[in-house]
Amino acid sequence: MPRAFLHWLWCLLGPSCALLLLAPATARGAWVADSTWVDHDAQAIQRPKDWQPSYWGQQIRQGLIDPVSHIFDIPDKLLWLARGFGAHTQREAVNVNAFDEAPNSSWFTNRNHTRTVPVAMLRQGPDSVFLPAKPWTLKHAKKGGWSAGFQIKDANGKKWIVKLDTRGHAQLSSGADMVSRTLLHAAGYNVPHNEPVRFQRGDITIDPELLTGEKGEHFTPADLESVLVRGAVHHDGSYSASASMFIEGHVLGSPSMSRLRPGDSNDWYSHANRRELRGLFVLCSWINDWDTKDHQFLDTFVETRDSLGHVKHYFLDVGSSFGAAADGPKHIWAGYENMVDYAWIGRRFVTLGFVQEPWRRAHQATGIPSIGNYESEVYRPEDFRQMVPHPAFREMTDRDGYWGAKIVASFSDAQIAAAVEAAHYDDPRATEYLVRNLIVRRDKIARHWFSRVAPLDFFSVQDRALQFHDLAVDIGLESSRSYHVEVVSVDGGRAKGKQLEVDRAELPLEELGSKASRMGLRIRVAGSSVKPTHVELTRKGAAWTVTRVRHG
Amino acid sequence: MAPGSFAESAPTTAGPRVASPDRERPWETALRAPFRVATFPLRLFGNGLEWGFDFVGPRLFDPKVHRPSPSGLKVAPHIALGSLTDTGIGPAISWQGFPTADSKLDLSGSWTLHDRRRVRLTERIGTGRPVGLLMRADYDYKPNRRFYGIGNETLQSDASYFLFERTNADVAVHLGGSPMRQLRIGGGYSHMSPRRGYHGTPQLEDVFAPASVPYSHQATSAVWYGVSADLAAVDEGRDPSRGAHARGELRRAAGLGSGDPDYDQWELEGRAYIPVFAKRRVIALRLVHSGVEPRSRGSAPLPFYVLAQSQGSTRFAGFTSERFRDRQLILARMEYRWAILYRMSALALYERSQVAPRASAFRLRDSHEAYGGGLRLGLTDASAIRLELAHSTEGLHAMVSLGGDF
Numbered sequence: 006m007p008r009a010f011l012h013w014l015w016c017l018l019g020p021s022c023a024l025l026l027l028a029p030a031t032a033r034g035a036w037v038a039d040s041t042w043v044d045h046d047a048q049a050i051q052r053p054k055d056w057q058p059s060y061w062g063q064q065i066r067q068g069l070i071d072p073v074s075h076i077f078d079i080p081d082k083l084l085w086l087a088r089g090f091g092a093h094t095q096r097e098a099v100n101v102n103a104f105d106e107a108p109n110s111s112w113f114t115n116r117n118h119t120r121t122v123p124v125a126m127l128r129q130g131p132d133s134v135f136l137p138a139k140p141w142t143l144k145h146a147k148k149g150g151w152s153a154g155f156q157i158k159d160a161n162g163k164k165w166i167v168k169l170d171t172r173g174h175a176q177l178s179s180g181a182d183m184v185s186r187t188l189l190h191a192a193g194y195n196v197p198h199n200e201p202v203r204f205q206r207g208d209i210t211i212d213p214e215l216l217t218g219e220k221g222e223h224f225t226p227a228d229l230e231s232v233l234v235r236g237a238v239h240h241d242g243s244y245s246a247s248a249s250m251f252i253e254g255h256v257l258g259s260p261s262m263s264r265l266r267p268g269d270s271n272d273w274y275s276h277a278n279r280r281e282l283r284g285l286f287v288l289c290s291w292i293n294d295w296d297t298k299d300h301q302f303l304d305t306f307v308e309t310r311d312s313l314g315h316v317k318h319y320f321l322d323v324g325s326s327f328g329a330a331a332d333g334p335k336h337i338w339a340g341y342e343n344m345v346d347y348a349w350i351g352r353r354f355v356t357l358g359f360v361q362e363p364w365r366r367a368h369q370a371t372g373i374p375s376i377g378n379y380e381s382e383v384y385r386p387e388d389f390r391q392m393v394p395h396p397a398f399r400e401m402t403d404r405d406g407y408w409g410a411k412i413v414a415s416f417s418d419a420q421i422a423a424a425v426e427a428a429h430y431d432d433p434r435a436t437e438y439l440v441r442n443l444i445v446r447r448d449k450i451a452r453h454w455f456s457r458v459a460p461l462d463f464f465s466v467q468d469r470a471l472q473f474h475d476l477a478v479d480i481g482l483e484s485s486r487s488y489h490v491e492v493v494s495v496d497g498g499r500a501k502g503k504q505l506e507v508d509r510a511e512l513p514l515e516e517l518g519s520k521a522s523r524m525g526l527r528i529r530v531a532g533s534s535v536k537p538t539h540v541e542l543t544r545k546g547a548a549w550t551v552t553r554v555r556h557g
Numbered sequence: 558m559a560p561g562s563f564a565e566s567a568p569t570t571a572g573p574r575v576a577s578p579d580r581e582r583p584w585e586t587a588l589r590a591p592f593r594v595a596t597f598p599l600r601l602f603g604n605g606l607e608w609g610f611d612f613v614g615p616r617l618f619d620p621k622v623h624r625p626s627p628s629g630l631k632v633a634p635h636i637a638l639g640s641l642t643d644t645g646i647g648p649a650i651s652w653q654g655f656p657t658a659d660s661k662l663d664l665s666g667s668w669t670l671h672d673r674r675r676v677r678l679t680e681r682i683g684t685g686r687p688v689g690l691l692m693r694a695d696y697d698y699k700p701n702r703r704f705y706g707i708g709n710e711t712l713q714s715d716a717s718y719f720l721f722e723r724t725n726a727d728v729a730v731h732l733g734g735s736p737m738r739q740l741r742i743g744g745g746y747s748h749m750s751p752r753r754g755y756h757g758t759p760q761l762e763d764v765f766a767p768a769s770v771p772y773s774h775q776a777t778s779a780v781w782y783g784v785s786a787d788l789a790a791v792d793e794g795r796d797p798s799r800g801a802h803a804r805g806e807l808r809r810a811a812g813l814g815s816g817d818p819d820y821d822q823w824e825l826e827g828r829a830y831i832p833v834f835a836k837r838r839v840i841a842l843r844l845v846h847s848g849v850e851p852r853s854r855g856s857a858p859l860p861f862y863v864l865a866q867s868q869g870s871t872r873f874a875g876f877t878s879e880r881f882r883d884r885q886l887i888l889a890r891m892e893y894r895w896a897i898l899y900r901m902s903a904l905a906l907y908e909r910s911q912v913a914p915r916a917s918a919f920r921l922r923d924s925h926e927a928y929g930g931g932l933r934l935g936l937t938d939a940s941a942i943r944l945e946l947a948h949s950t951e952g953l954h955a956m957v958s959l960g961g962d963f
Contacts, residue, residue, distance in 0.1 A: 036572075036574065037573055037575070037577050038573035038574075038575070039575055039576065041572065041573050041574075041575050043567070043570070043572055044574055044575040045568050045569075045570065045571065045573060045574060046568050046574065047568040047569040048569075048571070059607075059611040059614075060614065060615070061611055061614025061615065062607040062608065062610050062614070063607075064610070064614075065606055065607050065610040066603070070606060070607065074596075074599075074603070078592075080585070080588050080589045080592055083588070084588075096582065096585075099576050099579045100575050101575070101576070102575050108575050109567070111568055273574075273579060274576065274578070274579040275579045278579050315568075315569060336899070338899070344899070345898065350898055353895065353896070353897045354897050354903050357838070357893070357895050358835075358837055358895025358896060358897070358903075359838070
């Protein structure tokens with residue numbers, strides 16, 4: 006090997022190896038238990054400084070620069086090649102407990118997939134149903150975002166942001182927002198209290214300080230008219246809008262998906278490696294929430310005692326879902342390709358424009374003004390794309406996808422119908438169309454991800470048998486089927502292997518290793534090449550306990 | 558763990574974390590580190606781009622409260638785009654509502670590193686209305702205009718430079734609210750003066766004999782009147798895929814000085830757009846014929862600087878700007894455009910173009926051939942950004958144009 010090459014290699018690798026050796030073994034002393042169902046990440050801290058990634062810089066970074074750098078990421082290509090030789094080079098989500106679940110945290114709370122949310126509770130969303138009481142006092146013009154609107158204080162002194170539906174499309178964005186936030190909350194995410202509202206011009210009084218411009222901001226009745234003229238109007242002359250109540254706590258700003266929040270010592274998993282953010286891809290794919298940039302999330306500081314508190318993370322502004330965008334029906338490509346999608350640009354360029362994109366084949370125009378462009382026929386769950394690529398979605402593995410699909414599949418037809426009914430669409434076609442398409446999409450999602458990873462879950466030991474659920478059977482995608490199990494039992498340091506077939510979701514443990522102290526199971530769906538589920542059991546006295554589950 | 562076997566538990570209570578702080582895998586860091594070092598300059602460039610957009614984004618792209626443009630005077634910086642050394646900066650003054658509510662006055666000036674000086678005054682009254690008025694006054698001083706000689710077979714090696722100073726003032730009444738279907742009637746005054754230039758060598762007089770360049774050092778003044786019109790029937794103004802567009806301009810100029818010639822000028826243009834089975838694939842055709850003729854056959858030769866020349870919207874693909882000039886110019890172009898991104902199309906082009914002293918001298922075999930490709934971004938009904946790379950007998954030439962509407 007030429008000496009110059011060795012010299013070059015030493016110059017480049019030497020410092021990085023030295024840095025690795027010098028790096029401290031642990032950054033922060035921590036009490037870690039991977040069997041926990043609660044990731045205690047809301048410990049009392051001082052309020053971090055307000056900070057959020059800049060809007061336009063982040064759009065350019067994630068929309069244009071990062072995709073190019075991924076194309077030329079040579080280590081990535083090497084790792085991809087290594088996967089062809091059986092190496093497991095993909096990084097799995099970090100905040101996953103021993104049972105392959107994302108524990109409750111300040112980002113996420115396990116809800117519908119672990120304990121069915123009753124329909125009445127699901128309708129309520131994050132709290133009880135209440136609307137901003139009239140009359141409203143307009144306090145500020147709306148800053149940022151593409152929809153027209155303003156900030157108000159209602160008759161009860163509560164602060165809200167009011168966002169108008171686009172002219173000609175009453176309930177388009179407000180309806181999408183209501184249905185999406187209801188489903189996302191039931192799924193486990195923190196969402197704000199949003200409600201679709203109707204109001205008349207006479208319900209609004211402009212704050213006298215705004216009228217005079219005493220405190221710098223000036224807003225006149227003419228300005229209000231110029232906002233209202235962009236808004237959608239119902240048949241009775243009232244305006245159609247979405248009202249979002251101010252979130253509890255001090256607003257810190259949007260989190261970055263590419264870095265941790267400065268000053269928050271609880272925030273110690275890279276956001277792109279969080280299970281609930283990676284798995285969110287599947288939920289967004291379901292509801293076609295194509296706008297998932299960093300600024301659709303919000304962090305607040307909730308003070309608990311003595312100026313100490315914790316950061317709570319919200320997913321908000323989900324009005325750009327289903328067939329809606331902030332300024333009318335969504336572009337027909339939204340949800341099918343990124344705004345600047347180099348892969349599709351390349352395909353179109355090379356084929357002289359003769360390639361047929363899926364969104365051209367999809368019949369998205371529903372003809373229902375309050376739904377916009379939404380379909381389920383051409384939809385493929387894995388091909389869902391956001392306006393700007395999301396760093397966590399890029400890191401998603403089959404395990405994360407399965408986790409997201411498990412949540413989507415946990416929604417029953419009745420729950421979906423309840424979520425859609427919560428939007429109170431005037432047009433009965435809208436309710437029927439949305440429910441039908443959400444059900445079709447849900448089933449497509451379940452079929453796709455459950456055919457990549459064996460959907461065997463919720464393992465427990467009862468009556469000396471390992472019992473589990475086959476989610477594909479539970480939701481009626483498959484009829485009851487048999488399973489192929491490879492067992493490795495450890496008895497006093499000696500491992501013994503065994504294979505068996507079972508025709509139901511139950512394994513008698515005594516037959517597998519009566520004297521063993523530990524047992525590892527690899528369970529496949531018989532006759533299928535779907536990735537198996539791995540289960541570890543440990544004996545405590547006479548009883549077996551499930552100590553670890555991994556899917557795929 | 559069975560479904561529903563645990564309740565909603567809050568992370569605010571004391572308890573363990575599910576995993577240690579997240580850090581990149583050591584072997585992955587070791588693998589990536591050399592590449593991170595090697596690509597550091599690129600990442601620096603990326604960061605610069607990000608910071609640049611952080612700065613301009615909120616100023617240019619953020620949605621604002623929709624308010625009618627306030628009346629009154631506004632002063633802002635002005636950038637006159639051109640090549641790297643020909644991009645000018647200066648002030649711009651606009652006055653919305655002067656002198657009537659539906660009118661606007663614009664005054665801008667710019668100066669470039671090569672001492673090009675431009676001043677433009679425009680007054681528009683009734684824009685977008687069925688009847689309106691446009692008044693303009695321009696001053697353009699450029700010390701390094703290019704000249705290659707007159708005719709279709711001039712040599713690239715004869716490139717030379719001269720100073721050209723031009724003052725125009727005109728007024729036009731337009732009939733028709735849309736610029737796509739409009740008739741304009743107007744007249745004006747122009748003064749043109751060529752001189753020995755600077756910021757470019759060799760100079761015109763160092764390459765060409767004075768007799769071969771009519772009016773090489775002689776200024777002329779003229780008043781003119783004329784008519785121009787646009788008539789378009791296209792499916793969409795910004796990115797047309799079906800339809801046709803005709804444009805014409807006729808001018809009659811009368812010299813003011815004793816040696817100043819009288820002449821007629823014209824530019825006729827036809828465009829056609831044919832979809833190839835879909836709106837996103839289009840064959841676009843463009844044919845331009847422009848020319849200038851003295852009013853009487855016996856009159857003095859025409860100044861070289863009023864001849865039809867290949868520049869601006871009539872620049873020949875694959876050649877430098879101002880490469881050819883003569884009394885008549887013809888340009889035929891065919892493009893195949895296909896959409897690759899929202900409002901952006903890729904294009905493949907084929908062009909044949911020629912200048913000649915008279916219409917009967919046009920010959921297909923003598924025309925200049927060019928082919929190439931590029932990108933087109935439609936901005937508005939009347940403007941697009943084009944980036945072209947075309948090959949001709951004089952090699953590969955890139956061109957960026959802003960504001961053209963083809």
